[in-house]
Amino acid sequence: MSDTADSLQGLRQRLAEFAAARDWDQFHSPKNLSMALIAEAAELIEHFQWLSEAQSQSLPPDKINKVRLELADILIYLIRIADKLGVDLAQAAWEKIEMNEQRYPANKVRGDARRASEYD
Amino acid sequence: MSDTADSLQGLRQRLAEFAAARDWDQFHSPKNLSMALIAEAAELIEHFQWLSEAQSQSLPPDKINKVRLELADILIYLIRIADKLGVDLAQAAWEKIEMNEQRYPANKVRGDARRASEYD
Amino acid sequence: MSDTADSLQGLRQRLAEFAAARDWDQFHSPKNLSMALIAEAAELIEHFQWLSEAQSQSLPPDKINKVRLELADILIYLIRIADKLGVDLAQAAWEKIEMNEQRYPANKVRGDARRASEYD
Amino acid sequence: MSDTADSLQGLRQRLAEFAAARDWDQFHSPKNLSMALIAEAAELIEHFQWLSEAQSQSLPPDKINKVRLELADILIYLIRIADKLGVDLAQAAWEKIEMNEQRYPANKVRGDARRASEYD
Numbered sequence: 001m002s003d004t005a006d007s008l009q010g011l012r013q014r015l016a017e018f019a020a021a022r023d024w025d026q027f028h029s030p031k032n033l034s035m036a037l038i039a040e041a042a043e044l045i046e047h048f049q050w051l052s053e054a055q056s057q058s059l060p061p062d063k064i065n066k067v068r069l070e071l072a073d074i075l076i077y078l079i080r081i082a083d084k085l086g087v088d089l090a091q092a093a094w095e096k097i098e099m100n101e102q103r104y105p106a107n108k109v110r111g112d113a114r115r116a117s118e119y120d
Numbered sequence: 121m122s123d124t125a126d127s128l129q130g131l132r133q134r135l136a137e138f139a140a141a142r143d144w145d146q147f148h149s150p151k152n153l154s155m156a157l158i159a160e161a162a163e164l165i166e167h168f169q170w171l172s173e174a175q176s177q178s179l180p181p182d183k184i185n186k187v188r189l190e191l192a193d194i195l196i197y198l199i200r201i202a203d204k205l206g207v208d209l210a211q212a213a214w215e216k217i218e219m220n221e222q223r224y225p226a227n228k229v230r231g232d233a234r235r236a237s238e239y240d
Numbered sequence: 241m242s243d244t245a246d247s248l249q250g251l252r253q254r255l256a257e258f259a260a261a262r263d264w265d266q267f268h269s270p271k272n273l274s275m276a277l278i279a280e281a282a283e284l285i286e287h288f289q290w291l292s293e294a295q296s297q298s299l300p301p302d303k304i305n306k307v308r309l310e311l312a313d314i315l316i317y318l319i320r321i322a323d324k325l326g327v328d329l330a331q332a333a334w335e336k337i338e339m340n341e342q343r344y345p346a347n348k349v350r351g352d353a354r355r356a357s358e359y360d
Numbered sequence: 361m362s363d364t365a366d367s368l369q370g371l372r373q374r375l376a377e378f379a380a381a382r383d384w385d386q387f388h389s390p391k392n393l394s395m396a397l398i399a400e401a402a403e404l405i406e407h408f409q410w411l412s413e414a415q416s417q418s419l420p421p422d423k424i425n426k427v428r429l430e431l432a433d434i435l436i437y438l439i440r441i442a443d444k445l446g447v448d449l450a451q452a453a454w455e456k457i458e459m460n461e462q463r464y465p466a467n468k469v470r471g472d473a474r475r476a477s478e479y480d
Contacts, residue, residue, distance in 0.1 A: 005210060006127045006129055007126045009126055011213055011214070018221070021226040021230075022226050022229055023230050023231040024231075026231070027233040027290050029173035030177060031168040031171060031173045032173060032289055034168050035285050037161055038158065039282045039289060041154070041157055042278060042279045042281070042283075043282075044157070044158075045275050045282075048150060048154050048275065049276050050267050050276075051151060052413070053149035053152060054149075056149050057150060064205060067150075069212065071202050071207055071212055076216060078191060078194055078195060085191075087188045087191055090126045092191055093192045094125065094131070097135070097138065097196070100138070104142065106141040109142055111143040113144055113410040147410050155409035158278060158405060159402045159405050161402070162398060162399045162401070163399075165399050165402075166395075166399045168395065170392060170396075172293070173293075233290040245450060246367045246368055246450045247366045247367060247368075254457060258461070261466040262464065262470050262471070264469075264473055266471070270408060271412075274408050278401040278405055281397055282398060284397070284441075288390060291391060293389035293391045296390040296391035304446075307447070308452045309452065309456055311438060312455065314397070314434075314438055315435075315449055315453045316453055316456060321431065325431075326424075327424070330365060332429065333371055333432045333435045333439075335429075335432065337371075337378065349382055350383050
């Protein structure tokens, strides 16, 4: 994949045009978009709710493809909200990873996700 | 921002290393990660639930910064799930945008988000 | 409605029988049920995401009926989780209301939902 | 517990008074309440996201108590939304259970939660 195709800025630009062409910016308040985003996150949840963890790790191909498009929907709304709020999403993620690096020192939380969530 | 910093692949790689260093892959089943993702999406919701749409569009700077880090958390878990399932997130998003382009023709859904959601 | 029909215990008993008749208790871990519950909560969200607050307050009858059944789904899963965990849901709600009474004194938070959420 | 204490109508009435005393009805549009509800559902999710299903079935007492109050929060917002929309929650649940009884015949879906969700 070219650098452009993998870039969040490229998607941000494309999605802004998509909304503008449909005059949908009027609906795309951060409040509304946060609702659309969580609704998509829940469609992801639905794929996994009755599966065991092991089953969720080895989905059949047709299911993978459905899940893949749910992940796309989440990313799409996430990029839209960030754009509406003037947030650089990739920059924010890199910054948050640095914060997590400090907050969850590898030697203290190794093998214990619950300990990590207690720090939250 | 350099192309690398804005790239989803760069973040994917960094997050895989982060989890490996903590031996957290054992907790990172798609099922569990979908739960972590929706929990982060809900933290975003909490920022907006008592605000009007207009207020959600003009957040004060300290609030923007908090929201920014929630958006980062969502992206982080989204990238992790995609990685665990072997999904190329950017490619999926581009494909979904093409599907949406067909599904919601600009001249049919202009100015009507509800009509769009009826097609879902 | 009779006292029984309005009672949470009556629903709890009915739902336990429903699951037992289908041998579904094996899927009804609190973890899985929490996922099913949030998926239903998201279906509720979807009805409102592109509406204004005012529109959400005056839904047309066919929409009310759909929303009504989403609310039922949420209650059903909520009762199931409480049952599985041995929690008396009504008792917990009364207790939480007492806690909220202390936490959000009427004279301090009147007319300000945001102040309330800051206390959370 | 007395019939009244276990009744949804009793809680509905109490919660309406609670909101009125704080002048919070202005914030309690169905749209906003659906956001508050899903945020509480996500707090439930957070308790379970890194636990195995088995662990979620045998929570330690201090954790049960926290989860218990999350369940209460969900019920509280659920009752509020129903009240705002003029929906009788218990009646809706009984009706939905009858629908599910038809939709998921015990002899067809026994032991198979995934089959059930395919019918959704």
